[in-house]
Amino acid sequence: MTAKRDTRIGRDEWIREALKLLLAEGIAGVRVEPLALRLKVTKGSFYWHFKDRAALHEAMLEHWRRIATRAIAERVDQAGGTPREKLRRLIGFGTSGVAPGTLETAMRGWARHDAGVAAAIAAADGERIAYVSGLLRALGIKPSVADVRARILYLALIGSYFSQVPTGRALWREIETLVS
Amino acid sequence: MTAKRDTRIGRDEWIREALKLLLAEGIAGVRVEPLALRLKVTKGSFYWHFKDRAALHEAMLEHWRRIATRAIAERVDQAGGTPREKLRRLIGFGTSGVAPGTLETAMRGWARHDAGVAAAIAAADGERIAYVSGLLRALGIKPSVADVRARILYLALIGSYFSQVPTGRALWREIETLVS
DNA sequence: TTTTCTCCATACGCCTGCGTATGGTTCATA
DNA sequence: TATGAACCATACGCAGGCGTATGGAGAAAA
Numbered sequence: 001m002t003a004k005r006d007t008r009i010g011r012d013e014w015i016r017e018a019l020k021l022l023l024a025e026g027i028a029g030v031r032v033e034p035l036a037l038r039l040k041v042t043k044g045s046f047y048w049h050f051k052d053r054a055a056l057h058e059a060m061l062e063h064w065r066r067i068a069t070r071a072i073a074e075r076v077d078q079a080g081g082t083p084r085e086k087l088r089r090l091i092g093f094g095t096s097g098v099a100p101g102t103l104e105t106a107m108r109g110w111a112r113h114d115a116g117v118a119a120a121i122a123a124a125d126g127e128r129i130a131y132v133s134g135l136l137r138a139l140g141i142k143p144s145v146a147d148v149r150a151r152i153l154y155l156a157l158i159g160s161y162f163s164q165v166p167t168g169r170a171l172w173r174e175i176e177t178l179v180s
Numbered sequence: 181m182t183a184k185r186d187t188r189i190g191r192d193e194w195i196r197e198a199l200k201l202l203l204a205e206g207i208a209g210v211r212v213e214p215l216a217l218r219l220k221v222t223k224g225s226f227y228w229h230f231k232d233r234a235a236l237h238e239a240m241l242e243h244w245r246r247i248a249t250r251a252i253a254e255r256v257d258q259a260g261g262t263p264r265e266k267l268r269r270l271i272g273f274g275t276s277g278v279a280p281g282t283l284e285t286a287m288r289g290w291a292r293h294d295a296g297v298a299a300a301i302a303a304a305d306g307e308r309i310a311y312v313s314g315l316l317r318a319l320g321i322k323p324s325v326a327d328v329r330a331r332i333l334y335l336a337l338i339g340s341y342f343s344q345v346p347t348g349r350a351l352w353r354e355i356e357t358l359v360s
Numbered sequence: 361t362t363t364t365c366t367c368c369a370t371a372c373g374c375c376t377g378c379g380t381a382t383g384g385t386t387c388a389t390a
Numbered sequence: 391t392a393t394g395a396a397c398c399a400t401a402c403g404c405a406g407g408c409g410t411a412t413g414g415a416g417a418a419a420a
Contacts, residue, residue, distance in 0.1 A: 008366090008367060008368080008416095009367085009368090024293075025293060026206065026208065026289075026292070026293055028206065028208035028209075031406090031407065031408090032407075032408070032409090033406075033407055033408080034406095034407085041368070041369090042368065042369055042370075043368095043369090043407095043408085043409085044367080044368045044369050044370075045367070045368050045369085047408095047409070047410080048366085048367060048368070049367090052408080052409070053407095053408075053409090105292065106292075108342045108343075109206075109289045109292060111344075112206070112285065112286075112289060113204075113205060113206055118344060121343070121344050122344030125343050125344045125345050126344075129345060145354075148350055148351050148354045149354065149358075151345050151346070151347065151351055152336055152351065152354065152355055152358070154339070154343065154345060155335070155336040155337075155339030155340055155343060155345060155347070156332055156335040156336050156339055157335075157339065158338075158339035158342050158343045158345075159334070159335030159336055159337065159338035159339030159340075159342070160335055160339075161342070162288045162338050162339070162341070162342050163288075163301070163305050163334065163335060163338045164291075164298060164301050164302030164305045164306075165305050165309060165331050165334060165335060165338075166331070167331065167335070170328055171328050171331055171332065174325075174328045174329065174332065175332055178329075178332070178358045178359070179358070188386090188396090188397060188398080189397085189398090211376090211377065211378090212377070212378070212379090213376075213377055213378085214376095214377090221398070221399090222398065222399055222400075223377095223378085223379085223398095223399090224397080224398045224399050224400075225397070225398050225399085227378095227379070227380080228396080228397060228398070229397090232378080232379070233377095233378075233379090
């Protein structure tokens with residue numbers, strides 16, 4: 001008697017729970033039966049909503065594609081402000097809200113062993129850097145320089161997710177100074 | 181008849197091949213029987229050299245601990261030159277020889293799901309940054325600033341391993357300019 | 361109320377991988 | 391040349407995970 005549940009379940013529940021597992025154990029940990037156990041459901045449900053395990057992985061990637069791009073740019077823009085304020089807000093997001101041990105890092109770990117994921121990451125990286133570059137140009141930086149520095153800032157952000165380097169307020173202020 | 185081998189095998193062979201697999205498939209791919217297949221040997225050999233799978237993983241980590249630290253600093257130092265030349269050489273190593281799709285990234289992926297590995301990474305990061313900081317101080321940069329900029333440079337290097345951002349010669353020259 | 365459609369449970373066969381037990385080689389040493 | 395140690399092969403039991411087949415249960419429509 002392993003505790004049933006009253007409500008039924010949709011595709012989205014499976015995807016949501018799968019993403020949680022991706023965070024905790026990596027893509028190798030995203031397996032059907034442990035997932036079913038967490039959701040208090042059996043495999044019967046899974047194979048109703050998905051063709052197979054690969055289909056779930058594809059759905060996870062698709063989910064990420066939708067939320068990845070707008071996550072940064074829109075959240076920074078919708079609060080308005082000067083380009084300088086936006087830049088600071090963007091750095092703030094990178095260092096707290098959006099990412100540090102979340103989907104962002106999990107996806108990049110997955111990308112190392114899946115070409116499709118790597119392609120999605122590449123697309124997101126490209127869009128984000130274009131956005132950052134735009135911010136820097138709005139600060140009066142020459143386009144060719146702005147592009148390079150946008151990449152540098154972005155690299156440092158990504159690097160902070162995968163290193164054990166202490167990154168305090170002083171470090172991010174220094175980066176802001178250097179690139180702008 | 182799945183092709184035997186004439187020579188025998190030592191612990192090191194297992195570790196070497198395991199590291200290859202770590203690169204290709206991540207730590208989850210480092211399994212005993214597939215490994216034995218690659219080495220054209222049976223599990224019997226493995227369980228002679230190692231207590232269990234975890235023991236192999238520990239040996240892999242230990243191997244990395246030995247080669248990780250001296251990899252950067254020593255290779256940069258032994259060629260001599262001015263601090264400026266050393267800095268350029270270090271950046272060059274980071275972008276070609278030592279890392280891009282090698283152990284460095286694989287270990288960091290592993291670190292996300294193993295506290296022991298994360299600790300080893302943290303130690304290596306600390307030593308390397310101290311070295312870079314020393315280089316910058318030798319260029320006449322004030323110690324407090326040198327430390328922050330060393331971390332920034334290091335973050336960008338690590339970031340380049342995990343992003344799909346195009347990093348050309350111009351980018352690394354710009355970084356060098358910014359931090360020194 | 362019956363029928364139909366959606367969603368899930370149960371049970372099965374298969375494969376892969378872990379770890380153990382045990383016996384067989386090969387090589388050095390006495 | 392006999393003996394012991396180092397190294398490996400073979401065979402086993404077990405657990406966990408994948409995918410399928412089939413039969414409900416519950417709600418919605420007819």
